[in-house]
Amino acid sequence: MAKTVLVTGATGMVGCDVTKQLSRKGPAVRAGVRDRVKARKRFGDEIDLVPFDFEDVGSFGGALDGVGKVFLLPPLIPSQVELTNAFVDAAKRAGVRHVVKLSAIGADAAPPFTVGKWHAANEQHIRESGLGFTFLRPNSFMQNFITYFPPRDGAIYLPWGNGTASFVDTRDVASVAADVLTSDGHEGKIYTLTGPVALGIADVTRILAGATGRDINYVDVPEADARNGMLQAGIPTWQVDALLELHAINKQSCWSAVTSDVEKVTGKPPIDFAQFARDHVENFRSG
Numbered sequence: 001m002a003k004t005v006l007v008t009g010a011t012g013m014v015g016c017d018v019t020k021q022l023s024r025k026g027p028a029v030r031a032g033v034r035d036r037v038k039a040r041k042r043f044g045d046e047i048d049l050v051p052f053d054f055e056d057v058g059s060f061g062g063a064l065d066g067v068g069k070v071f072l073l074p075p076l077i078p079s080q081v082e083l084t085n086a087f088v089d090a091a092k093r094a095g096v097r098h099v100v101k102l103s104a105i106g107a108d109a110a111p112p113f114t115v116g117k118w119h120a121a122n123e124q125h126i127r128e129s130g131l132g133f134t135f136l137r138p139n140s141f142m143q144n145f146i147t148y149f150p151p152r153d154g155a156i157y158l159p160w161g162n163g164t165a166s167f168v169d170t171r172d173v174a175s176v177a178a179d180v181l182t183s184d185g186h187e188g189k190i191y192t193l194t195g196p197v198a199l200g201i202a203d204v205t206r207i208l209a210g211a212t213g214r215d216i217n218y219v220d221v222p223e224a225d226a227r228n229g230m231l232q233a234g235i236p237t238w239q240v241d242a243l244l245e246l247h248a249i250n251k252q253s254c255w256s257a258v259t260s261d262v263e264k265v266t267g268k269p270p271i272d273f274a275q276f277a278r279d280h281v282e283n284f285r286s287g
């Protein structure tokens with residue numbers, strides 16, 4: 001029986017850790033990548049690489065050859081639903097047994113936000129495919145404060161009001177994925193992945209200020225200003241709209257509940273924001 005695990009999104013935040021953790025745990029790992037040079041920088045020569053692009057159906061067959069399990073990280077682009085579903089169909093044809101899909105919190109029956117709707121449509125397609133599946137639905141990543149909204153001029157500008165969320169560290173998301181891909185009992189399960197506590201942005205800036213020893217403040221900006229700022233930064237309009245939907249949901253503290261799913265799967269409590277801040281302090285020393 002095919003034992004190889006194919007990791008998609010392997011050069012990204014979550015997929016990189018999934019790949020490294022799997023390679024330590026023992027199964028044959030194959031990273032499906034668009035950019036070999038970037039992948040070699042991430043993994044050295046340790047990991048088997050295969051050309052893979054969701055936008056190139058012709059790359060699916062080679063990537064899936066001999067694969068038993070897949071870590072599926074859908075590309076965050078407007079054609080996500082069609083491309084990801086086509087890949088799921090190819091996985092089924094190739095004899096894959098289990099798909100562990102990175103989804104998103106709130107991607108249940110009728111998500112009130114665009115990216116949630118895309119993930120829900122992919123989840124539905126996987127259910128209907130008959131493939132074994134596990135859905136991982138993480139809350140907002142702590143790492144978004146590095147990638148999407150880092151401090152600028154000593155402040156984090158977000159239209160969150162006093163909203164809170166139980167941010168999760170991507171390393172925990174990756175640990176859950178790696179454990180699910182290498183142990184039994186996870187088929188048909190849905191894990192909602194959160195950190196250990198709900199935080200507002202004022203809490204986040206206080207923790208980052210403590211870790212760096214510099215002033216970092218929260219500026220609660222009107223939605224229109226957030227929109228203009230993102231557009232001026234060159235973020236495409238569809239993505240700005242999608243991000244503003246998420247900000248509006250978080251302003252209402254809709255995703256502040258804490259779950260025990262990280263610990264249930266990994267046996268370890270989730271990383272807290274103070275630990276995240278310490279581990280990434282160099283990212284917050286300026287800006």
Ligand SMILES: NC(=O)c1ccc[n+]([C@@H]2O[C@H](COP(=O)([O-])OP(=O)(O)OC[C@H]3O[C@@H](n4cnc5c(N)ncnc54)[C@H](OP(=O)(O)O)[C@@H]3O)[C@@H](O)[C@H]2O)c1
Nearest residue numbers: 009010011012013014034053054055075104138139140141
């Ligand atoms: N950010 C959050 O707070 C949050 C919360 C819940 C769920 N999510 C979900 O998490 C996912 C993003 O995860 P992440 O932060 O780890 O992503 P990331 O760091 O942005 O990395 C994206 C990965 O996908 C690859 N990729 C992009 N387009 C591709 C394509 N056409 N074909 C093949 N590979 C492609 C990228 O490859 P290259 O290196 O070649 O670009 C990269 O490896 C999304 O599905 C998002 O909805 C995010």
